[in-house]
Amino acid sequence: MASFLFSLLRFTIFLLIVHSKPCFPSKPSLLLPIKTQTIPRLSSATSTTSKLPFRHNVSLTVSLQVGSPPQNITMVLDTGSELSWLHCNKSQNFNSFFNPFASSSYSTIPCTSSVCTNRTRDLPIPASCDTDKLCHVIISYADLTSSEGNLATETMSMGSLKQPRFIFGCMYSGFSSSSEEDSRTTGLMGMNLGSLSFVTQMRYPKFSYCISGFESTGVLIFGDERLPWLKPLNYTPLVKISDPLPNFDRVAYSIQLEGIRVGSKMLNLPKSDFTLDHTGAGQTMVDSGTQFSFLLGPVYTALRNEFLQQTKGILRVLNDPNFVFQGTMDLCYLVESTRRNLPELPVVSLLFTGAEVSVSGPRLLYRVPGLVKNGKDSVYCFTFGNSDLLGIESFVIGHHHQQNIWMEFDLAKSRVGFTEFRCDIASKNLGIGLI
CATH class of the missing domain: 2.40.70.10 (Acid Proteases)
Structure with missing residues (x-):
């Protein structure tokens, strides 16, 4: 780190x-x-x-x-x-x-x-x-x-x-x-x-939350609330190990990442790139306290290269080898400041055991605050970072990629559930507004 x-x-x-x-x-x-x-x-x-x-x-x-x-x-x-x-x-x-x-x-x-x-x-x-x-x-x-x-x-x-x-x-x-x-x-x-x-x-025994987006309201629920308007959740089991390992956090919400798809193309990576090694390195943690998501070096490199390939002709790459956003994100783009919306981007799907989370649209690129190039271009960076540059040996799923996803942490059944949902609508349905 x-x-x-x-x-x-x-x-x-x-x-x-x-x-x-x-x-x-x-x-x-x-x-x-x-x-x-x-x-x-x-x-x-x-x-x-x-x-x-x-x-x-x-x-x-x-x-x-x-x-x-x-x-x-x-x-x-x-x-x-x-x-x-x-x-x-x-x-x-x-x-x-x-x-x-x-x-x-x-x-x-x-x-x-x-x-x-x-x-x-x-x-x-x-x-x-x-x-x-x-x-x-x-x-x-x-x-x-x-x-x-x-x-x-x-x-x-x-x-x-x-x-x-x-x-x-x-x-x-x-x-x-x-x-x-x-x-x-x-x-x-x-x-x-x-x-x-x-x-x-x-x-x-259970808590859930739903994040609407930047500077927006969301909802946190303790307990098992019946929500008829919520779509069914897909669950992935928590990964637990009996013996302590130096690089495995046994009290984290650790789940198994099995692969990543960009658009319709699966990254061609061996299963070993996603599994724990003998020290416990390689676990995947769901962490609301981290903003972006981080992948181990080989997985990050494969995702970066595929996303770069699929966005050729759609986005202009910032060719500045000296600029790495916050020390971990080295794939950035130039977008005209006057442009209201980003172009259509390939969806990045994170595949877990029994569940899938899709990252699309504005959740894929983050506008670097206050940075303008050539007097007219804003800088947007890919919202996945390299864990190796952080000095950590884990995959981390941050809350930026949890936006507009209903997140359920079921402690009694040792699982995490996901379903896509407009979180501003969830707050409205529950009668909860901004703090």
Whole structure:
């Protein structure tokens, strides 16, 4: 993960995962709106009033209430992380995003607690004791910066549902930003399969979301809501392994990518390019905390070459070997700024075990903000990147390619479901608008 792009929305949170299967009691479903939000590039300064350490791309945010009395907070939805965390303050005399001193239900976790000590065996940066003998954690990012704070418990509220003693990170240090847009985001909602994740602690057996698009509303559902207007889903099973492997994340939503088709042509690649090796490298993760999608080198190269071949005469290639968008995307095009719509492009279909996701139209090309060539041409880049340039050994399906797809994460049946759907219509049908 040498590039800053992967760290922009996807944190590497070094907390040991407990793999026991949770028990999911029956409870009513809960509907929440989600919103895409641009998180600006942050400065390198640190401050007790630090903002979220995201870079300049898009995140998915959802509003909740935390504490007693409830404080309104906004969290980034991240299926690639475990620990949920909030920005807190060490001082009662300083304004903060979440003020633990104003909540009667806030409680710190001592470093002698099993929650702290049982998660230190595999940590590159183990949990430790601070000067107050509280459980101290450090979250490390791919750009070698970090944020730190203490594990704590608090009451988490979603509608009428209240979950007391919810374990989260109360983070004090991080990056600072004066951006108004940045200041609207309080923390991160870790949604993977780990025992400390939001969905595990809230004990919902299923959650779903639907993303409308950039700066648009979406919907997040906890539970099993009956939706008669939703088309049937195609399911792919979660990939699980019994033995720990150094390059396999056992609490990620890992599914099996079997092939890629461009238009009507299948990429001519061996099965071994999509399967795990003996170290666990080569898994495919569904990650709402990453914007774009990334493929291992040989697969990326094959896709890039085929897409380039099929767009000859349709698009003008940016022939600049020194320009690689965000360090991972080296296939870019020139499009006249006055042009309203992109030309018809070949559909890229991702083939999973039992399911297929088609990426088409504007989801295939991303306009580089503020970049104009020749005084009249905007630059658009192919929205698949090279994992090798990130220093990771995985396929990652980001949320840009999940737009207008109903995404269902069925924990009880260990599967992920997909179906194409206009997510703005889903929000309208459910009576949910922008946050």
